[in-house]
Amino acid sequence: MAVWYSLLLVLGMSLFVYLGAGLLGLQAIFGIVVPYAAILVFLIGFTMRVLGWAKSPVPFRIPTTAGQQKSLDWIKPSKIDSPYTTWGVVGRMAMEVLLFRSLFRNTKAEITEGKLAYGSNKWLWLGGILFHYTFLTIVIRHLRFFTEPVPYFVQALESIDGMLQIGSPVIYQTDVILVAALLFLLVRRLASPQLRYISLPADYFPLFLILGIALSGIMMRYFAIFKVDLMSVKVLAMGLATFTPTIPEGIGVMFFIHLFLFSVLLAYFPFSKLMHLGGVFLSPTRNLPNDSRMVRHVNPWNAPVKVHTYEHYEDDFREKMIEADLPVEKQA
């Protein structure tokens, strides 16, 4: 059910834009109002979310130690997996954020013929990392619409991305990989009974949404019937970027679908699991050094508690202690 809801939602939104921007011609709404609103929601929402997390303290140092602690001089500590310096933590986080290191560890457990076997299982890592990096590349590539002159690194990225020189216009490898990775992530969710069991609409919806963004972009670029006038798109984008928005004539409706779905993604972002983008940096099991016996950390809400003091303890058991030759503070 969850998967159909999400698919229909994305299709419905596309139809909505087709009617609104295409048939009714409300292009100013879809080209100016919606994107500005989405960016605003994204920026404010994202910031609020991160501040909300940051407001709660980290009372205890609770890193998951995935390597040897720093202890005796002759035992080699694991600087990254059990970091005890700031640089170690930076290293651990960099490996995590840039290379998805924990996911790289993934294994699969299976009971076969009375044995429990673990196999390496890097598919999710591969699908995940391809998706994130191609998405990032594509977002950077889009800067060419918002800049004049187009910065060198954007041009360079574009030419690397189109290196294979297939077709005209040149097919970007990232477009193909992004769609493939998204389909993999989707099929993975549907094909595994356990994953299907845990998946919520909130898991399918962003997948379809990004797929919709990618497909509408691809259709505009590669298929003649959906072609849009790129110069006009650039005029619109530059207008948005310089806060002098205009709607040039002749932009195809596919562009508005593309832009709208992306706006929805932006606006949806702060309220959803997509916030893992910000949260991954704040995860206390990963971003803390394993140094809690070396350095004292202070818990801001540490409050006194009622304890059973030694005096009370001795009062409770004094006779028995004396009888057992245990030293006491006060004789009975």
Place this chain on the structure above:
Amino acid sequence: MSQAPKPEELLRVSHIPPKKDWMDPRVDLVPGTWGYPGKASSLETLGLPNPREWNPTDEDWKLPPNWKEIIHEGLKERLEKYRSLKVFLDICVRCGACADKCHFFIGSGDPKNMPVLRAELLRSIYRKDFTAVGRMLGTFAGGRELTEDVIKEWFYYFHQCTECRRCSLYCPYGIDTAEITIVVRELLNLIGVNIDWILGAAANCYRTGNHLGLEPHTFKGNIDFLVDDIEEYVGVRLNPTFNRKGAEVLFIAPSGDVFADPGIFTYMGYLMLFEHIGLDYTISTYASEGGNFGLFTSQETMKRLNSKMYAEAKRLGVKWILGGECGHMWRVLHQYMDTMNGPADFLEVPKSPITGTVFDNAKSTKMIHIVEFMADLIRHGKLKLNPKRNDYRRTTWHDSCNVSRGMGMFEEPRYVLKSVCNNFFEMPENTIREQTFCCGGGTGLNAGEFEYLRMMGGMPRAFAVKHVQEKHGVNLLVNVCALDRAILPPLMDYWAPEVSVSGLTELVANALVMEGEHDRPTDLRGEDIPGLEGDE
């Protein structure tokens, strides 16, 4: 073992989820998979809310009338106190990487034992009551109504998590289900829903200092028995001191090692080791428990129980504290103690009086682990060892969850073990070190009535042992945790018979050549050491 089915039956476990949607909170309380409720008297000792007689199988759990409000406020308070909780509730993408990492899921196949879904049991309530989208969209956004059935579900499933943190290792964001379990158990404690094996132990720790409820004279008496056994098997008379002011070191071990087999052999090992090196130490009857059952109850209870260690060190005027072999004891000592009950500025940075090594890694807590201490002694050649005495042992090493993923102690115990035992074989790599599997009974799930699930949950650990048993003839599973020493023996009987269980210090002591010892044809268990005749 009456409740547990045969191993072959457990092996037929299916990992395919049932038809029923997970959002339906109603649970079947399968016998052997839940613990008896905390006794009213234990709750009263600790001053915890809602002491009463109740039974999980009853329809009415006698919750306080405003229970919903209590849970709501409790969750709100904890969201403000712990960033970990807030972030972990918000950012899970349900990628499923954690799913088959949990020993209870592998063993039981119950989808709510997938860490992602276990956390979702709380997350769905959080979403419904604390997020705008959840409030508006309800089920569509993955939100659920907080009902009494949810409380029952929480009771069931959050006592099927041993807070071993194996899932957190694989999570791309380091989401630690232990943090979620800790919080939910705290919430449940706010309305008096808890299990006796935890509450009884915590109440005992509070009253007598140790989880068994041994009063001071009995605690001392138990150790005296061990001293007698050492005299019989080793021929040396030891005289440990108790509550002695002015000793250099305060030694605190898990109290399981004081009374139960095979932990007592480890305790005999501690005593022999200290005698051997002439350590100026004392044992406290007041702070007579290393393990902290408060960790499974609430942060406050943990702090209350832990406070005894520094208080006693201060009263006795020792220089530093040495801790025995224990799992969750060390999680608390390593990650919480100094923050909760420090600063320990009345103590000195631990310095081994034998080797002069200064333990800079504990310069703030002033508390070191006996395995760190022993590794240093062996490295400096301060122990007279005859590893041949352990030749009849073919050993493998079980990394206890807490000292592994909560502390990072991997090399020290291996170094010690290899120094005192010639036959050592590692289990398969996906089951050791940071990837180690829980024994299946940590966090107070060692109750008899929980045995069925414990055999399921311990399956991954047991299978790895079985593997080295078949391949290398391993017959001893060595570990560094008192709960392991209690939980692993029946697990081995069930899955890998003929493998016994021991602590590390037991093996050290067995190899230790004591001054004035007589011929030692038996080990510390009083059993003959095969193949040793004529060696010494």
